[in-house]
Structure formats: C-alpha cells, structure tokens
Amino acid sequence: MNNTVLLGGILVLAIGTFSLRLAGPLLRTRFELPERAQQVMSVAAVVLLAALVATAALTDGQTHAGIARPAGVLVGGVLAWRKTPFVLVVVAAAVTAAGLRLLGVP
Amino acid sequence: MLRDIALVCLADGVVGVSYGAISVGGGLQFWVPVALSLLVFAGASQFLFVGIVAAGGSPVAATVAGLLVNTRHVAFGLAVSDVIGGGWRRLPGSHLMTDETVAFAIGQDDLRQKRAAYWVCGIGIFIFWNLGVVIGAAAGTVIADTDVFGLDAAFPAVLLALVLPALRDRSTRTAALIGSVVALAATPFLPAGLPVLLALVGLVFYRSGKPVAALEAAR
Known part of the structure; x- marks a missing residue:
C-alpha cells in the first residue's frame, strides 16, 4: 500500500x-x-438519530442484522420508555444481545 | 448526567480498542487507525475507511465512502450551533460533533445544560476513543469482535434512550418514524450514509407549513 496515497486519503477525509x-x-x-x-x-x-437507531439496530451493511442485536435494542428501548436509569438501559441492551449470542442466536 | 456520559465514553473506548485491533489485524500500519481517529474522529466512517483499504480497495473510494457517511453532520451542525457557541469555540466544537454528543445535547432541558453535556461528552469521547484506538492498534488482535459483549446493541440503545424524550412529541415522532422506515427501505439499495440522509423526507410530515425550506437548508 502506497503510504502517500493513503495519507492523502486520510487528510481529505x-x-x-x-x-x-x-x-x-x-x-x-x-x-x-x-x-x-x-x-x-x-x-x-432527532429524525436523523432515529433513522441511525433503526438502521444500526436492524441492518448490518446492506443485509439484516440477525436477531440478537435488534432484541437487545428493543429491551433497551422498552426500559428507556419506562424511564429506567440510562445505565441500566445500556447494560440491559448489551447483556441481552450478548446472552442471546451465547445461546447460539445469531 | 456525568455518570451517563462516563458510561458512553467507556463503551466508545472499548469499541476504539476493537477498531484499532481490527485495522492492524487487517494489515494496516499502526499510524493509519490512529491518524484517522485523531483527525477524522467519526467512528462509522473510520470503520468503513479501514474496511475498504484493508480489503485492497482504493483510498479514493474509501475517502468518498467516508465522506458520504459523514454528511449527516451538516444537519447536526445546524441543530446544535447554539449549543456549540460562537467565535473560536466553533472550531473545536465542530470537531467534537458526533452522534452521541448531539444526542446528549438534545436530551437536556435548557441551553446551559445542553452546552455542558455537549462539551463534557465531546471531550470525554475524544479522549477515550483515541486512547482505545492506540491501545487496540498496539495490542493487535486482542478484542477483534465487540459483538460478543453486545456493544453493537448498546450503541443504538444509547441513541434511542437519548432521543426518546423528543419523540414524546407526536409530530416529531411521526417524522422520525416515517424517516426511519424510508432509511430502512433504502438500505439494501444505497451505499452507507445515504439511507440515513433520506430519512429527512420524514420532515415533510412534521406539522404543515414550510418544511420544504427547512429541507433545503438542512441539505
């Protein structure tokens, strides 16, 4: 890889x-x-952030994201809707997704 | 609020470690992910950039793809310019603009709190993200896949929790829902970054009046 071209790309970005x-x-x-x-x-x-949530939760590249990730985000979303503290929302989302994967759910 | 911000900074740091490790593991030199993190400081575009280059793609394609993903910052900048403040603050303040900082700022009630949230979150994430990337790039392939910890679900949940209060307003919710559906529908057909931008058509459904002018300005 040509370092000058690479550095140029990084600087332009x-x-x-x-x-x-x-x-x-x-x-x-x-x-x-x-x-x-x-x-x-x-x-x-708000519309952009909501669309980011939807695409990040449900898609991976140009295909769907499987089940574990959307399930985790859904659990986090429900807890947030019920005004659960932020820390619990985030941890619950991560634990749900990680737990499902541990059980072999994609 | 500080505890919430600290948690997001920590999570960002872990993703940074993973990003640094993935980049070096993909055959890139140490300075590449580190320079991208300091100078570009936008996670999604950085992952895309190293993904394309590490796969043997051209740096030009990687740059264009990265810029496309980052176009949403124009609309973010229009929304949070009061929060950032005027004068010299606009320079560092703009560099610190990320999905998380914007979401934290929007989630606060008054301007003083919005400012505090924006700057504390921005500086915190900048430090943790860059530290994480340096550690990951130096260590190589320690944690290549943060999906094991469910962090890929944690980040959408962070943004969702932060925008939920704004979504209690019915008209905003309608615009956000329609925008999200449009973005999801467009994802299989368009390059990364464009689907999320297309979500702005949801603004047309934000009450009646002159949303078209706003769309022009947000472009």
Whole structure:
C-alpha cells in the first residue's frame, strides 16, 4: 500500500468531515433563521438519530442484522420508555444481545 | 448526567480498542487507525475507511465512502450551533460533533445544560476513543469482535434512550418514524450514509407549513 496515497486519503477525509461539521455553525451565524426553521432543524437532528437507531439496530451493511442485536435494542428501548436509569438501559441492551449470542442466536 | 456520559465514553473506548485491533489485524500500519481517529474522529466512517483499504480497495473510494457517511453532520451542525457557541469555540466544537454528543445535547432541558453535556461528552469521547484506538492498534488482535459483549446493541440503545424524550412529541415522532422506515427501505439499495440522509423526507410530515425550506437548508 502506497503510504502517500493513503495519507492523502486520510487528510481529505479529515478536512472534508471537519468542513461538513463546521458548515452548520458557520451558516447559522451568517443568516438569522426564523423561529420555525430553528425548530425544524432540531427535529431534523432527532429524525436523523432515529433513522441511525433503526438502521444500526436492524441492518448490518446492506443485509439484516440477525436477531440478537435488534432484541437487545428493543429491551433497551422498552426500559428507556419506562424511564429506567440510562445505565441500566445500556447494560440491559448489551447483556441481552450478548446472552442471546451465547445461546447460539445469531 | 456525568455518570451517563462516563458510561458512553467507556463503551466508545472499548469499541476504539476493537477498531484499532481490527485495522492492524487487517494489515494496516499502526499510524493509519490512529491518524484517522485523531483527525477524522467519526467512528462509522473510520470503520468503513479501514474496511475498504484493508480489503485492497482504493483510498479514493474509501475517502468518498467516508465522506458520504459523514454528511449527516451538516444537519447536526445546524441543530446544535447554539449549543456549540460562537467565535473560536466553533472550531473545536465542530470537531467534537458526533452522534452521541448531539444526542446528549438534545436530551437536556435548557441551553446551559445542553452546552455542558455537549462539551463534557465531546471531550470525554475524544479522549477515550483515541486512547482505545492506540491501545487496540498496539495490542493487535486482542478484542477483534465487540459483538460478543453486545456493544453493537448498546450503541443504538444509547441513541434511542437519548432521543426518546423528543419523540414524546407526536409530530416529531411521526417524522422520525416515517424517516426511519424510508432509511430502512433504502438500505439494501444505497451505499452507507445515504439511507440515513433520506430519512429527512420524514420532515415533510412534521406539522404543515414550510418544511420544504427547512429541507433545503438542512441539505
């Protein structure tokens, strides 16, 4: 592997990612957004995070993620919905998935 | 809140160890995963990048794929710019922007708490993630597969727990549900990163009014 090409790729990805991250804060200081648009921005972040949860829980690459992982996330989700402390939610999700795998569930 | 953030930092650190080990185990030199973690600092795109390069793919393809996965940060930046603050803070604040920091900030009630959550979580994850990657890359193949510990289920659960309060609002929930269904439906057909972006069409169902303008701005 050519190290120069590899380093170039890493630097472009780094600069590109930083620019994508900085774009929002820069745009927002240039233009004053109306109240409603600001509200929609917050909802947009929630929609993106929810879609991340759905795809991370149910898919792996371009196929489905098996049973153990969605089951773990579901257990965590139900506990969170019932206002269980955050730490328990996270641990329960991990333990459920790990336990099912230990039993041979994919 | 501090305890919750500490837990997520720790989990991120363990995934970092695994990422470092996978990269070196895949034949990459020590500096590759370490440089990616410090300079790019975005887990999903880093896994994708080393996955493509370690499999013999071109660094150009790996870079494009990584950038595609990271496009969602534009919308995140628009949502949390007040939380990050103005002036010089925008530079480090932007670099620390991750799914977890944004979710923690959104989960707080007032701006002061949002700020504290964002910065503490961002700095904490940055330290733990990079430390983990260095340890993993140095140790080689110690923990190659964190799925054994169920960490692949823990991360979606973290984000879900943090966005749930926002989902109690009916209109937001509708938008999020429709967006998630669209993203899931698109996953088999599109490269990584695009399906999640497509979820933004869910915003059209966020009340009535002018969601189209918001979509333009979030792009």
